[in-house]
């Protein structure tokens with residue numbers, strides 16, 4: 420059955436980044452209007468321009484209600500707002516829980532990681548879900564979909580990833596809970612847990628780190644492509660019975676006991 424998304428709109432947080440950028444592009448290809456939401460105003464503008472008439476940029480931060488609400492207002496202005504994708508992030512260098520010299524993990528770094536990778540996605544989700552509540556329900560009673568981004572680190576955290584793994588496990592936990600919360604208003608929530616995907620944040624990594632990241636991917640033995648993440652967002656959109664799940668996208672990766680510091 421061909422499903423049309425023309426007339427609908429999406430908000431993609433981190434929409435000029437690797438995974439978010441591929442998703443924004445795919446949603447435009449599907450006929451949706453897309454808000455590219457990014458802290459870097461120039462980067463957001465440039466990427467929305469590249470995507471053409473189907474995309475607009477809103478500069479902001481997922482922890483800042485005012486800019487998130489501005490992005491939601493824009494999404495409602497350009498279409499029937501039905502999809503929110505949390506694909507923001509940035510690398511934060513984290514210490515071990517305690518080091519050999521007896522220094523404990525800096526709590527400011529832990530809090531920064533939570534703000535970026537857990538609080539921000541939840542903040543954007545709650546505000547988008549509230550906006551979806553007034554949508555006309557479809558034949559299933561559905562009003563919207565939230566897609567979160569976890570990581571294989573949610574299940575298999577590396578050394579020096581205590582904070583990141585905790586945040587990403589939080590995404591897995593909140594996704595199923597949100598799906599049950601939001602059932603009452605016909606809003607679904609799913610998450611994708613990527614393994615190593617070659618996006619700008621990994622493209623600049625040294626070669627030995629890149630080799631280590633793909634060494635334990637079972638098959639296909641390579642980095643994932645951002646378009647494969649976009650495929651999964653599209654599948655979530657097209658598959659209404661899929662709800663509350665976190666799907667690994669990792670080539671059957673098994674994570675060894677190593678550190679990528």
Ligand SMILES: NC(=O)c1ccc[n+]([C@@H]2O[C@H](COP(=O)([O-])OP(=O)(O)OC[C@H]3O[C@@H](n4cnc5c(N)ncnc54)[C@H](O)[C@@H]3O)[C@@H](O)[C@H]2O)c1
Nearest residue numbers: 433435436437438480481506507508570613615616618620
């Ligand atoms: N690439 C991978 O291999 C991989 C693997 C597992 C999980 N992830 C997760 O996927 C998400 C996206 O990663 P990516 O590889 O596309 O990174 P990326 O750096 O290519 O893109 C992330 C985007 O998020 C934006 N951003 C940063 N802080 C923000 C904020 N406060 N509010 C809104 N936007 C913000 C950045 O400007 C950037 O454009 C992250 O949460 C990351 O942890 C990525």
